[in-house]
Amino acid sequence: MATRLGRLRGSIASSCSFWPPVTHAKATAPPDFGVADTVDIKLGLVGGNLAQRLQGSGVDVRRYGVNALSTFADLAEASDQSAGKSESIDALLVNVDSLQEDVAAQIIALGDAHQAKAMAVVYGFGTGPAAELLRVAGVRLYREADGRTEFRQMLGDLCERVRIQERTGDDAVWSRVRRRYDDRELETIAARSSTIACECPRHLAELVVKLAAFERYSDTCSSRSAQDAALHRYLGDVSNRACAMIEAALERVAREEGWFAAPALQSPSQPQPPLPQAAAE
Template sequence: MSTTFNTSALFRIGAVSKTTGVPVSTLRIWETRYAAFSPIKTEGKQRLFEERDVSRALLLKHLSGEGHSISAIAQLDLEQLRRMSNLHNSAHRKIANDGEPLTLTVVGLSMANRIESKNFAAALRQNKVKVTDVVVDLDTATKATLSAQSQVLLIKVNTLQTTVHAAIQGLIQKHKFAQTIVIYNFAPEPVVQAMKFSGLIVRREPISDSELAELIQSVLFVDQARAQEFGTSGNVISSRKYSDETLTRVAGISTNVLCECPRHVAELISQLASFEEYSQECLNKNADDAHLHAYLRSISGSARSLFENALEKIALHEGIELHEGKK
């Protein structure tokens, strides 16, 4: 028996219009004249749209605004529409010379729709994101072949269970995401804690666009140039590499380094990781101070990641074995 991780919601045409910013009259024309949608019709002849229809409406709005004729793109599938949208976004980024965007793989159409909305783009401030892949749900994601290597995995699920945690961990191991953010509605506390201890960023709904943007921005290196200088690739802070047990063991090893670098660096990593977790909890609980705590988490995470690289150099020099494992 297969496990279902998510279910598809249904929307009336007015809700689709409000979510996408496309007038109801336009949605009806796109449906009846260009066959852009195939909504479910109830016995009372009401149109009910699926999440994928909301995605289509967002992408069609964006592409038609870029000059594409609706008649030419209305019947393209979601993947084709998204590729076209990404090409336009890439062209704009080259013109603006804003640097490399944060790359996301998004699991859950409702979450993808939020990420691709104008409200979310405004909440991101100066940072940019590029959605490289969108997968309908977690069950599909476990079997999917992704088109590109993304830095961050963003997942929306209704409930968290042990099986969900295992499926997410399998995705991370398969695709080597640097960070994973999980948004959920319901979950037992032991499962939530287990996911946090394994290095995942976990947040319960409701979460506004601005809060979600802050959460995503909190995984970015504060100083990308410094990160690359010290051997950390990309602009995303990696999840924690070493557990408290590993750091305690390293701190207690006698070495030939007279200044006791292994002990000091291991202790610093442990302290920074604790503050990183503290800042994340504050970010989760206090919407008013979310921007400050996102910045603090990014600062502490950046420092922790850099010191982990330093610990690896020390361990190589001193012949210390580091057993990698996320907390």
């Protein structure tokens, strides 16, 4: 599920078409979640007249930490507008009448495109396989909720999951990241490990290469159904996440060994292969 963008700052985004009156905040603010912490959340509402429902509910979403709101008429419009763009949306709430496997795949792709940290889907009818696809991807599912209380609870839970992810760093929906080191750089690291007694750098470099290869394999593996495709996507995500963790460990080893020191500090009598700096995230 792409490098993450910087934290959203400033005032309400121009895409926000309305904000519930602040005078309703005391009467409608959910007691379970309280006043939001310092996390700024960008919320996206997709389909099912969710924007109108939010306005009608009288909920002041700023109480949940939301400082920007984007609305889309339906899943097709959201997908079209996300094509070729890298705008991040922290929390996505999607409403569909019928939840089928192809629709589930579109929802997952939408979350990938916006690097969503938390997603929820409200649906009227759906199939078991489609629901399972979303559960595997970490998407929370709700049957059609008519009451205002249920709607507020959904919003509160969605935004709370974003805050939890920010605090713990554990992505509910993993957004893939680029590798820090390419194969040539890893070869340099592996070669340098032979100059010291410990061969951990070489083993870590080999793990990165193998995990990256499996990620590519998962992305290109043939799928018999939308469920099969989602499984391969999940395997690719797991591989990408594991690769990122191993690269972080490899960078720590390199720093502990002093491989990132300035060239002038290295002994000219014992030249070492140059090590590239890790790419900025």
